[in-house]
């Protein structure tokens with residue numbers, strides 16, 4: 001690596017007679033800079049004089065460097081800069097390092113203690129920098145370091161004077177960084193901690209020993225190099241470690257509901273927790289950004305007020321990324337055991353997508369007081385008495401991507417009186433920028449809070465639809481895991497009802513129940529795989545009612561009826577036979593029958609099954625890959641179905657390897673699969689399996705990222721029949 005050099009540069013280091021300043025001066029001298037070693041030579045409280053600077057100059061010279069000593073007070077900073085000009089003809093680098101301490105508790109602090117500290121630290125840095133500034137501007141080059149302290153940034157007992165001056169230096173640096181930008185003058189701040197005269201009886205002895213100035217000096221000297229990229233930065237360094245400190249500003253909140261409302265003490269109190277919530281805080285680089293932000297917020301407030309009219313809405317933000325999507329997919333039963341689920345679990349999959357039901361979470365506004373505030377006088381809603389009653393989601397236009405940020409407007413449209421219980425209906429609009437992406441509606445059942453004389457029904461409610469009165473066209477069953485609720489809750493709904501046995505008992509359940517949206521997610525996946533080609537963008541809308549709680553570990557049985565592009569469904573638990581989700585439907589944009597699940601057979605809505613061609617293709621693939629097949633092993637049975645009936649069976653014996661019609665000659669199958677028109681089927685076994693998509697008479701080998709490297713050529717050229 002090329003050495004960072006300072007040849008031709010002239011540097012002034014104040015307070016360079018010892019400690020950090022000395023270390024900076026020695027390093028600059030060793031790297032080719034001509035150095036003015038300034039030191040008044042006072043004790044750490046500023047009293048007295050000695051000639052430390054001469055010794056440092058000598059040390060630089062002994063190592064072949066160039067340096068002069070300067071004994072001026074930083075308060076007369078112009079004299080120090082003059083030393084640089086008189087001796088070396090220019091000034092490029094100024095490190096404002098000189099400082100003293102007058103620590104006292106605030107009660108005991110005198111005017112003199114205050115003034116002296118401000119004079120040396122703040123006025124001193126002003127004077128030296130001011131004197132150097134004209135040279136920097138003219139030559140269009142300058143590097144300035146202000147020395148601040150964590151005591152100034154965070155405060156420290158007994159250092160009111162010092163802290164105030166040290167934070168003052170940050171403000172000075174920030175403004176000079178802006179003013180100097182167009183002249184290539186970079187001004188940065190260092191908040192160092194090192195063993196020096198200022199810290200020798202403050203730090204514990206072992207720490208004092210370890211905190212060598214030489215561990216900080218390279219950081220500060222790098223900050224003065226022409227290649228240093230930043231300006232206006234606060235760098236914190238000690239013990240060979242460096243980091244950056246900066247200020248962040250919260251998203252904030254309006255302190256009134258409408259522009260025509262006054263701001264009152266009570267409205268401030270009401271909105272305070274939102275105003276100071278730092279969840280969406282951002283670093284602000286410059287004042288102009290604060291002003292711009294305020295203008296944008298005001299505009300946004302006015303637009304929202306127009307949209308809300310007299311209605312009180314709750315506005316929130318929701319952001320998500322690929323990790324959130326994969327975690328959610330696991331929470332609703334997606335698994336690597338099912339190859340077609342990989343696109344919901346693996347962010348590098350070529351078709352990585354969000355599951356459509358994920359976006360219901362954006363509209364949940366779990367932190368909002370909406371439902372609680374919607375209760376009539378004398379009634380209340382909290383996590384101990386609410387149940388998720390119904391859910392609706394509709395995508396307005398295009399399907400959202402795999403990461404993003406939404407703005408959500410939620411409001412209660414009606415509170416229904418259902419006799420013993422109340423139902424609060426919450427609508428949410430999900431926006432990406434100004435674009436409406438989706439709408440959701442939740443019915444929140446509030447147990448025991450009815451009887452207030454409110455309406456029983458609402459025109460705003462999106463109704464459930466009864467399932468057709470015939471045997472289902474398709475049925476898929478899947479067992480949930482004992483840990484299903486524990487896993488699902490990590491996607492955001494931390495209601496203790498789903499994890500805490502004591503809360504579940506109080507609510508009258510034998511154990512924590514599964515989230516309604518987790519069970520719904522399972523069923524929606526089953527529909528998506530069976531009738532939507534497992535393509536989330538094919539999904540338009542969903543509605544469902546939660547009729548009975550589900551316990552983690554129970555098996556969900558999704559029964560589906562196809563009516564045009566609407567798939568009606570209901571869900572039962574196998575163990576009890578109870579219906580748990582009723583009146584549900586999913587509207588699709590296009591029907592793609594068949595799917596990726598190894599579920600019980602669905603009626604094939606269209607197209608004849610070209611099973612013979614598929615059989616021939618499987619035979620061909622197995623013969624081509626005999627060694628691979630043998631190494632995988634296992635006996636697989638494919639039951640080929642048409643209109644829900646098994647019309648043929650094949651056995652694939654990978655041990656031999658052979659493919660033949662009928663049941664296994666050995667009498668034993670390791671895996672049995674049902675294949676209907678349009679299904680994806682495995683032609684090998686275990687993990688070494690390219691997939692064959694049999695779609696509308698076309699057979700092709702589907703891309704499989706995990707195996708692409710191993711199987712190479714086999715996957716590159718899709719086979720057709």
Ligand SMILES: CCCCCCC[C@@H](O)CC(=O)SCCNC(=O)CCNC(=O)[C@H](O)C(C)(C)COP(=O)(O)OP(=O)(O)OC[C@H]1O[C@@H](n2cnc3c(N)ncnc32)[C@H](O)[C@@H]1OP(=O)(O)O
Pocket residue numbers: 364365366367368370371386387388389390418421423426443444445456457493495497513514515516517545546547548549550
């Ligand atoms: C903003 C923050 C929001 C946060 C929300 C969510 C937080 C989550 O953590 C909570 C959950 O996930 S809870 C788990 C999922 N939900 C459930 O398990 C509820 C299951 N359902 C039940 O137990 C009953 O249906 C039950 C108890 C709901 C109703 O049973 P009954 O009292 O026996 O009702 P019934 O006599 O059949 O009917 C009375 C009237 O109510 C209507 N109704 C029934 N079930 C409803 C339901 N699920 N949703 C909405 N309305 C429902 C009926 O239509 C009837 O009204 P009407 O007489 O006018 O026809």
